[in-house]
Amino acid sequence: MSKVEAFRQHHFEDVEQQHEASWLGMWVFLATEVMFFGGMFACYFVYRHWYLQAFASASNHLDVLLGGINTAVLICSSFTMALAVHSAETARRKPLIAFLLLTIVLGLLFLGIKFYEYHTKFEEHLVPGSSFRFEASLARPAEIFFSFYFAMTGMHAVHMIIGIGLLTALIFKARRGRFSAAYHTPVELTGLYWHFVDIVWIFLFPLLYLVGRHL
């Protein structure tokens, strides 16, 4: 049996079918993720429309520099991920592992910066709840803004953590020589997932950090 046949699962007719099924499966999954984040985005847009001034004022309390650095970090990580996929396609094991590692490092850097930001928000009494403090006239909708900030970036961070977990698993598999030019579907699909998580951030950054900055 050829090397590629070894990876065919018993219920598929051929590797082609398995590969196509896996791809379709990942795209359908990403569609569900769009709906999941979409619910939060929809709520966010409603409140932003009602309370634009409070949202702008609250947004100004976020650190644009850190958010911008994080955006750059994530975009780089998508680049390294794409390089990892390319390495898998061209059957170069060492670069594959290196780029996966690099992607993980960048992901961890992102999370590190994010949690540092959370920490400063805590110190500035901007975490919703009994300790929340904001300029009195805008305090209530500002608290809603920060509720969205934590919920949306928190949910994004959870997805990043899961992504890092997947990448780690890929590294272990790559080290055991699991991937080849003919079979590297898990790398491709994880790449899709990682790019999706990146894109969510590309939307989150301007919506949360850049409200009314041009005013």
Next chain:
Amino acid sequence: MNLSEIERREHYLNVNYGIRSWLFTTDHKRIAWLYLLSVTLFFFIGGLFATLMRIELMTPQGDLVQAETYNKLFTMHGVTMIFFFLVPSIPAVLGNFLVPMMIGARDLAFPRLNLASWYIFIIGGAFTLMAAAAGGVDTGWTFYTPYSSIYSNTHVVLTVVGVFITGFSSILTGLNFIVTIHKMRAPGMTWFRLPLFIWAHYATSIIFVLGTPVIAITLLLVGLERIFRLGIFDPALGGDPVLFQHLFWFYSHPAVYIMILPAMGVVSELIACFSRKRIFGYSVVAFASLGIAVIGFLVWGHHMFVSGQSVHAGMVFSFLSMVVAIPSAIKVFNWTATLYKGSISYDAPMLYALGFIGLFTIGGLTGLFLATLGINVHVHDTYFVVAHFHYIMVGGAVMGYLGGIHFWWPKMTGRTYPEIWARLAALIIFIGFNLTFFPQFVLGYLGMPRRYHVYPPEFQVLNVMSTAGASILAVGYLLPLLYLVWSLRYGAVAGANPWRARGLEWQTPSPPPTENFERTPIVTEGAYAYEKDPEEIYSLGKPAHV
């Protein structure tokens, strides 16, 4: 075919034994059984809550349970029945078993994901049962804010966590079905040769994957609001409780189509088989399923006509709700037309199918009353609504489920059930059901609100009628439990095709081998080719290599 032949032949039930072979199976047929046992358990738990409610409602005063207990009962009844019985029942039991077989495949696209779906379902169910055991939740299955997010003192978080987790079971099942139907059809099985059961499950899966994530995020936000006081729906912070309703119903309306489309798929199979005819207007019925799924996403506001939503939004939603009724009506007419000049037999599955058509027609028409703005104002949140959705869910979906279970029982078990008892049970269910729920239409128009623990005395007679019906219905549901279990041991042995049906699932032995088909079928005919011999509609391809 005799018993010893069955025991000698290897099939999916006897290929290995032991609890591990079941709990770690990736065979879609075994997973279907895991779901069957689980949803049956939840059905009877939900039924227990309903029994207590109907006993309480025999008298206008609250004399059986306290108000808070009653509120927990109707909440838990709704949550259990909807999320843990109606949503999974047909797709996860019959769908899991039959989707691969009907398209000529050896399994679903992602068998391990299928098993994971079941475990996720069980974990979600465990959380919800824990919430019930810990004292229950009293928000109603609709979890309206700010009552659920701030005011209720019951186990809201535990319950929404359970429902949140279970939602992923739905999403993954839907994902599995979509990929399977797209990519794993046998040679010759083109889209328009697919059985309508498959079309129905495909449409349902679209709703699974696009709708369920929205309820997930909605319940997550409610949970976060309760735990961390994030004020997203809190009016004291400028939040909007009606926004919760929009988010909630954006999923929960399509959810009702998740609950009914699979049953419609079952009914198509049953009507065709027991009339020995192709379904009249096959492609129209197929497109109607897709139409219901798509338009079903556009009508959620019809649950909110008096919520404070704008009059203009109300008008749009009312119009679209009328539109979504049409594909369902088309199906009813097509099924009825299929009977014309057919060869009709009255086996129990057919009784369930015919009962479905009648009761779904009544339920669907009463939906028009609710979609009509001027009437909705009067009957919203009354027993009229309760009667409407029970006609669809119980008179429709549950009867579709039971009809399907009876129809495919011989395929799944290699045994037949006792036909007399089955017909008797179907009749008892039909009578009990109508006696339970028809009086509720009258109660609703009279003005009796839903979720009421006590009520004015002039409503009592109708309530007593309803409870009397419920006791008959309970007997009707217990009977299949008893005789189906009995049949596992003592039922007559079934052949490959006891109903002489035409689907691919009937062209393989009962019970089927693990890989479903000894040789991959090559399909040359459309579905329901009853005018031809079974052997004419497919040929044998290469051996199914494992």
Next chain:
Amino acid sequence: MDLGFPLFPEQASTMASRVDALFFFLVAVSVFFVALIFLAIFVFAVKYRRRAEDERPEPIEGKLWLEVAWSVIPFGLTMVMFVWGAIIFFDIYNPPDDALEISIVGRQWMWKAQHPTGQSEINELHVPLGQPVKLMMTSEDVIHDFYLPAFRVKQDVLPGRYTSVWFEATKAGVYQLFCAEYCGTQHSGMIGRVVALEPAQFEKWLSGGATGVSMIDQGASLFKRFGCETCHRAGGTNQGPSLAGLFGKTVKLQGGNTVTADENYIRESILDPRAKIVAGYQPIMPTFKGLVSEEGLLQLIAYIKSLNTAERKTS
């Protein structure tokens, strides 16, 4: 035939017979289609019952004209239902201008009503016959719903907002009031009575009992007590606009948007003054959240509304 229990609700408002007429139309259509389907199933199931095991019916694929017919005709019927229902709905949501306004505050688990004359009621509402009555409603806690089956009207009552419903009673009597949105433990106990009286009797009831200060006067004294006059004098000041003639007007806000000055706008301006700033003014109005009750807010609104007529009188 007197069964001893009702099968149909009384008609006690101008809307009731209209709603019932539409209802009976739908019942007729439903009965027709149910009978049609049940009959067709019964006739076909009997006439075409299987007579021999190896019977093979002729396959019938379908007929396009039938599909079109049984799509178009039902669609047409549903459009009749839709339009008819929409017209009634529109009327339910458009109270006549001369409606008598009564304030309702709902809370777990009771209804409080206040008449313009100041008369308050709990779990009861007296209304005159032949006079449109508009209820301006809010909740102090969770979502409730004010439901009068005999009048065929119902409206959710929300916290943080006003919603309204109107009716005109046509038959003297006592009618059920139900809360129709689940609101917690005593949801089914949050019920009451609406008492519809002949106009003369209603006046008598209004003037009898505790002489209340009118809502407008109560609002006026709150207006003084909270110091609103400091900034919102007649003619306006640098700090705040005049409120005379405000109600119902289109207000221009900072940033270019406009808003109609309705009850919700006034309530929000008192509780959350910086949510919407009027163009040309500074955001200096303090918030009165926690200082004024829902009843107080309704009284202030009644007072501010009265400034329209007062202005017309003086100008």
